[in-house]
Amino acid sequence: MQNPGTTQPQWYSSSSLSFLSSALFRDPKPKPILYTFLIISLFSILLVLSLSSSSPSQTHTRPDPFLYPTHQTHRIIYDQDKTAPPPPSIAYLISGSKGDSGRILRLLFASYHPLNHYLLHLDPSAPHSDRENLALVVQSNPIFKAAQNVHVMGKPDFAYAKGSSPVSFTLHAASILIRLSINWDWFVSLTADSYPLVTQDDLLHILSFLPKDMNFVNHSSYIGWKELRKLKPIIVDPGLYLSEGTEMFYATQKRELPSAYHLFTGSSFSILSRNFMEFCIWGVDNLPRILLMYFSNTPSSLSNYFPTVLCNSRQFNKTVINQDLLYAIYDGHRNDLRALNSTDFDDMIRSGAAFARKFQPDDPMLDLIDQKVLDRSPGLVAPGGWCLGEPGNNTCLTWGDASILRPGVGSQRLEKAIVELLSNGTFRSRQCI
Template structure:
């Protein structure tokens, strides 16, 4: 069996199949005052055993306006990657929309190393080539899950400036200095083709003084212009920082934060919140979510949840109670015109028509609280002593 082909620009540029999805232009039913919905580029990543979770996450976060790149890293066997590609190719909705690609040439991504930066930048660069018109980039792990529909999310984002970056960040390094910044590692994912143990050097190094290091969470919502700055920009800091962090443990939590907060162009575009719900253990470390977290998770107003438990009942509760999604089906939205007794999304209308629900109101409340009275300005890239 041949390897799944690498994504090509032609696949993303093709229009939806008009034979499967009759064109029904419903723009007349949309208020002329409504801004046009944005588009999101999703990189959905997983490792060995995550193929089913990636596919479930794809359906939960699917919308025809967006573009999706699925990445099973090299810890997964090739047969899983091929099955994932075949699952995408066998779904009539995904085939007709032509907005889902599977990365054929996988990367290693050692969570405790620096290779996740390489994998993320690789995925982002492919999405820049595949889809020319998206507005935000979201990197989802297989254990993340949406708490609002894409209609909810796109509706709220359509009223926000397209230069806002949502990212938890702080300059307070604390214990991370001794454990994650001064140690020197060699990440085998950057140069070896086979799985190998991480190498830790005995030496330590000083923190940089040419720029300030910031840290935060892995999950971010970043603008296209900022992603282009990191990959294509003439400012050399993204490349300089990439070289510095290549020997740093868990460096993905420092890379985008440090670039953004050291950039005069972008540091005033950041919101110090990533719109994701996470729970922590008594030591302050992220923990897996369970049924006991459900009410607080929904009440938070977050758009996504992190470290969602592997138990199917918890995901089923989100699918059925929040997203109103059936098994192996996308979340119904304004673009779905089919009969309710069948898969409503098998008949496709105008993808610009959104049908926001309660999730939009929860997310709106969260964002209004963050942006009210310009309080967010005092939390932008603040240097703590």
């Protein structure tokens, strides 16, 4: 996310956002010596996805009716715009590693809303006891128990940051969330070092005015130095087929870049539509499978796979916004994201981003975001329009209608950022070029 200027902000109405978005969106074969590596990796990914979609669903009791009222007598009415569209739902994957269970829970509390769906994941480096404790906390929380929208992956996936297994893991998690619910509209994958910069009421309110097929993905066809270091090298990622961690294998050969499609690169974070995730998972089109095979032995494939599939698909290449709504600062010397600190706070908030990364564990900035942005008390979920308790106590122990949103100033910052993306005259020129 680019740092904003210092000019006085100008607020836009949600109707202008709705008008802009509707107007804009209306209308090689591998070498034989590498073949074995490619086929093994591809079938490993497909096997994981098929197992996740074919496993029997667990039986659940129905969610609390006061969170999702079906009769007018249960509904609590606020003074809100009667013309506002119904709020959407977001499917969150929140993942971490050894020692991250506390950070995952904090991120869950900060980004929680009864309309959303959450899948929590601790990778195999974390002891199984941490996974069990995480599940116990979720099951014992009265809000999560009432809404029944938080789940913990009992059998974790390996995901090597420099390999291709993060693509497999992301598709696996999305397929589980698709099987768990048919009611979500966007997919967001958050790591334990991320944090929201707006409330869920703010985010859902703004997304309700946008077409549900929009995808927020940083992307560029300029490959540059990544050609030699990220695309031509050939790796074998053990996270795809081994049950324990081991060293990643680099082959001595280099691959040729494909000519049948254009490669795009971007960031590992994105906000993807449900339609697009189903397109990648179900594989009714050959494109996602072909690119899955190509990137299955490519370093850092997560930052390349989704932008490449989106921009080479006629069905989806007009749905891309070249901005992921994430505030992050890239450290070119370390070839990684720089940890955010207190000097970044003002720019971070003014940016209009929905999320930020990366934060150190228990960073004081997280407390500042809780106090000044989310109005969240330690150990509690961030309050929203569905919370009816008295201020000063655990306000969300008394529930209203989950579809009632009370957006605040965070929605104005986010709306301003999206309107500028759609109306600055460069939207189409930056789309899959």
